[in-house]
Amino acid sequence: MADSTGAQAPKPSSSVKLVLLGEAAVGKSSLVMRFVNNDFQENKEPTIGAAFLTQKCNLPTRTIKFEIWDTAGQERFASLAPMYYRNAQAALVVYDITKASSLTKAQHWVAELQRQASPGIVIALVGNKFDLANPSSSSAAEGEGEEGEEGEGDARKIPAATAKAYADEEALLFFETSAKTGMNVAEVFTAIANAIPETSLKGPRGAAGQSGRQQEESRVNLTGPRDNVGAKEGCAC
C-alpha cells in the first residue's frame, strides 16, 4: 500500500477514472493511444475487451493518473453497464467532425452522463479527425449534403462553431483534435485534469463519489501474497 517508493519529491497524486464515449469508429481508442503511447495506427481494429489504460498527467501542483475506460464496442447498443459510469470523474465524448450523425450520438452520450454519472463529472466534447478538415487532405468529401462551410475538398461536416455552441450551452470543455497528428490531444487531457476540482480528489467522496482512502481500506486484494498469511488459521489443525 502506501505512499510511494518513488525517488521524486512527492507531489500529491490522485487517480481519476475517465470514461470514453462516442459513436463507433470516431477514433476514441486512437485518441487514447496517442495520449498514452504517443502512437497512431492507421487502421486500428475495433476495441475489444481491454479493461483500461493508465496515463499520468503532470500538473504544476499535482499529478493526475488517468484510468481510461474504453467502451469496448458497447457503444453500439442502447445502454452501458452501470459499472462503467460508476465513480467516473471525467468523460471524453468524442465525435468525428466528418460525420454529422456522430455529433448527435455524442449529444446522446452527454445526456446519458448527466443522467447516470456522478453529478460533478467533468465532460469534454472532442471533435476528432481534424486532419481530414484540412483542404490539402487527400480525402475528398463523400457526403451529398454539404453541411460544412469549409469549402471544396474538405471532409468536414460539422462546423466547429456548431459544436462549440452546444458545448458552451451544456458547460462542456471543447476541443477539436487529431489523433493522427497529435494535435490538441495532450491539451484535452490537461484541460480535464485542471477542471477536476481539488476537493473531489481527496478523501472519501460519498456514495456517488469515487472510493477514497477510507473506503479503500475495506478492499480485499485477491492477488496479494496468499500463503504467508496463515491459511491454516481456520483449519484448527
Added chain:
Amino acid sequence: MDSLEGTLWDVVLYGTGIRQSLLALALSRSDKKILHIDSHQWYGGAEAAFSLQEAKTWVEGIQHELEHPQFKKASLHHPERDDSQTDAPKLSYPRAYSLALAPQLIYARSDLLRLLVSSKVEKQLEFVAIGSWWVYQSALAPQGSSDDGTADGGESSRSSLLRVPSSREDVFADTTLDLNGRRKLMKFLRFIARFEDEPDTWQQHASKPFPEFLEQQFGIPVAIQSPLIALTLSLKPPSEITTEFALSKIATHLRSIGVFGRGFGAVIPKWGGLSEIAQVACRACAVGGDNGAYAAEEESQDGADSSFKIKLSSDGRVSTRWLVGDVEDLGLGSMKETSIGGGDSRSDTAIIASRSVTVVSSPLGSLFPPVAEGSPPPAGAVVFFPSGSLCTAGSEEISQNHSPVYIQVHSNDTGECPKGQSVLYTFTAELGPPGLQLLTNAMTGLLAAVEEDPTPIALWQMQYEQSSQWADADPPHTLHAVNNDRIICLPSSSPDLSFDDAIIENVRDAWKRIMGDEVDDASFMVFEDREEMAGIDEDDDDLG
C-alpha cells in the same frame, strides 16, 4: 461494423446473467463471432443490482407477469413516516443504492475468484470481506442447562447474537460454552480440517442428518450445534441437512479463512454482488441489447455449416452456429415446481425461497467487528436464525419447527447504500405469508438484538419469492427440434447464499462444447494481459 442480420454468428448468447456473462468472458479471446443480447434494459439477469427506481420497475414487471416466473409475489414497502420530524432517518436519492438480487458470498477458495484473476478482469472489480457469522438467540427460547455444553449463564432477559467461532482460538475464548462443550467443538474442528482422510468417522453417516452425526460421533448436543449449522448456509431444517453436505460446506468455510487475509474467508463484489462480475464479464465481450422476447425459428437448418436462424423481436432474424441461454430464456412453458427448501444437493427439484431486501436506518456497526489486525474491515456479516428461535405467524411463542432464516447484512462499504445505512438480505425456505412473517420476525429480532438507540428502522423494503430450475434441464422441445446439439441450456439462478462452483462447471462445459478440440481445461479463462494495457501496473502504488 457488422449488421446483426447480415452476419453469421458463431455464438448467440441470450441473457446477461452470471452464467452467460462468464461464458462470454471465457469466449472473449477466441476468434468466435459472438452476439450477446438481453431482453432487459439492465445487466445481470437474475443477478442484477438495482437502484430504488429500477427495483420498483422490476417489482412492477413481476406483478404484471412480464418477468420470468422464476420471480413471484413481489411487493414494495415504504413504511409510513412522520415528515414533520425533519431529523427522522430518510432514504437517500434512488441511485445511491445498488441492491443485489444475488448477494451471494464467494468463498476465498472458489474457482470463480481464481478465474477472475487469471482472465485479468479482477482489476475492474473491488471485493470486500464478509466478517462474522452470528447466531440469533431468542430471549423467549428455553435456556440451556449446565449439562448441555452451554455455560451456566442463568436466564437471559433479551435476545442476543452469538458470534460463531471461526478458529480454535475463538472456541477457546468462547465464554458461552463450558469446558466440555469447548473440548468437543475443538475435536470436531480438528477432524473437519482433514475429514476426507477419515472416512471411517463419517461415511456411514454421509446421507444421514448432520445433527445426529454430531451427537453420535462427537457428543455435541443439539443445544450447541447452531454455530456449526450456521456455516452450512442451508435453508433446510437441520434434520434434512445431510452429513456429507454439511461437512463439505463447513470445511469450505474454514479452509477459506486466511486465504486473502487473517480472520475472514468470504468476499463479495462491491456495488451489488454478482451483478458487478456479470457486467465486467459482459464488457470483456461487449454486449448488445435485444428488446423483447424471441422465438425459435424451426424452418431453417443449413446442413453445410450447421447454422440455424433464430428470431429476435426487435432485430429480425439472426443466423448462428450456437445458441446459449438459460432455462427461463429458452422456454417458458416447461416450468415445473416442487416445493422444498434448501440448496443442498444437485437434485432435480426446484429450490424456492422467500426473500426480502431491506434498507435500514443504521450502519449496524456492531455486526462488523474487526476480524484481525491488518485485515480489511468487514463490510458484511451473516446472521443465522435456527429453527426454534423465532415466533411464527399468529403466535407469540417460539416455534420449534420453523424453517431457518438467514440474513446477510451489508454495510455501506459494499457500495450498496449510503453512509449511515445498511442493507439486510433475508432468506428462508418458508413460502407465502408465513414465510414473510418469519422474515419480518427475524429482522425485528435482529434490530432489537443489536441494542442501538434509537432502534434502527426499515426505510424501504422489497419482498419476493425466487425459485430455480433443476440443474440438468433439457432445452424445450421446440428448440430441441431445431438443432439438437447446438443449443446449450444453462441452469437458472438459485436463491443460494453463497456462490456455487457448479456454475463454473456449467460454463466450462459449455465453453468446451463450443470450442471443440481446440482447447483443454487448463486454458479455461487464462488470458494474457492485453498489449494495450502494458502501462497499467508499472508504478501502481495505490493498490493495497
